[in-house]
Amino acid sequence: MRVLAIAMLCHAANAAYCASIGDNSQVPWDQAPEWQKDSAVKGVEFCLANPDAPASANHESWMKEKVDAGWVYGETKDPDAKPPTHPCIVPFDELPAEQQFKDVLFKTIVAGCVEANAEMTALTELLDASEEDGASTDDQIRVLTEERDAAIARAEKAEGGEKRAKASLTKATTPAKPRKIGALGEDKALAGDDLRKAIDDADEVQIAFSDGTREVHGIAPINVAGDAWGDHQFGLVLKEDATIEGPREGSSVTIDGYALILDGKHVAYARRSTPLQVAPGQRVSLKDDIIF
DSSP, rough: OOHHHHHHHHHHHHHHHHHTTTTTOOOOOOGGHHHHHHHHHHHHHHHHHTSSSOHHHHHHHHHHHHHHHHHESSSSOOOTTSSEEEETTTTTGGGGHHHHHHHHHHHHHHHHHHHHHHHHHHHHHOOOOOOOHHHHHHHHHHHHHHHHHHHHHHHHHHHHHGOOOEEEEOOOOOOOOOOOOOOOTTTTOHHHHHHHHHHHHOOOOEEESSSSSSOOOOOEEEEESSEEEEEEEEEEEEOOOEEEOOOSSSOOOEEEHHHHTTTEEEEEEEEEEEEEEEEOOOEOOOTTOOOO
C-alpha cells in the first residue's frame, strides 16, 4: 500500500477520534493544509522505518519535525501565528492521555496496513508458485485464490477507509417479545480489533437496551449504519447521538446497559456505571455514552 494512502487513512482516523472527544477542528484530507498532509506522510515514513519503536518515539519524531519547521509550544494550536504554536510540543509523558492515544492509533493503523499488504503479497506469491509447479490440486489453488482475493479486499478496504458511508441511526422495529440480553462471558464477547472487524463485516448492526437480563420493554432498538464508531480509550464509542424515548405508557423503566447485536447475534455488552431511569415519554440523549 502506498505511503500516501496510509497517511490519508491515518488522517481520517485521527479526525474521527478527535470528533469523538469533542474536537471538530479536523478537516477532510482534500481540505487539509499542505503542512498537515506532509506531517502525516512523514509520520507514516517514520513508522515504516521504525516498526518496533514505541508510540512515544512517534511523538518525538513529530515534535522534532515541528520544531525544525519553526513551531513553538503554545496553549492553542495556531498555524498562522508568528511563530506557529501547538500545545502538544511537550515530552510524550506530559501529554494528556487522549493526546497520547493519537500516537498509539497512528502507529496501529500503519502496522495494520503493512500486515494486510504483506499477507496479500505472500498469498499471491504462493498461488503463483503453486500454479507454476503444478504440485497443488485445483481445490488447493481455488482456496489460495480465495484467500488472496480476500486479503486484497481487506487491503483495499483499509486504503479506502476514509471514504466510509456517512453515519446514520434509525429506530428499529421493537421485537414482539423482549429478548434475553445481558452481560456476556469473556469467551463470548467480542472486543478491540475483533469487534471493529465484526461491525464492518455485518449487514445489520443494532443496539438494544437491557435491564441486565432482558431487553427493556417499551424502548425500541437502534439500527446503526455507516461510519458511526470512533476509537475511545475504553473501546469503540458510538459517535452519533442515540436519543431514546421512554415507553408511551406505564411506569418508568431501568436501563442497566447496552447490547450490540450483529446480524441477529449478541456479541458485546456495555454495562452502565449507574442504571438509567427513563420515565414514560422522556427523551434521553446517549451521545458518547455507548462504549463497547
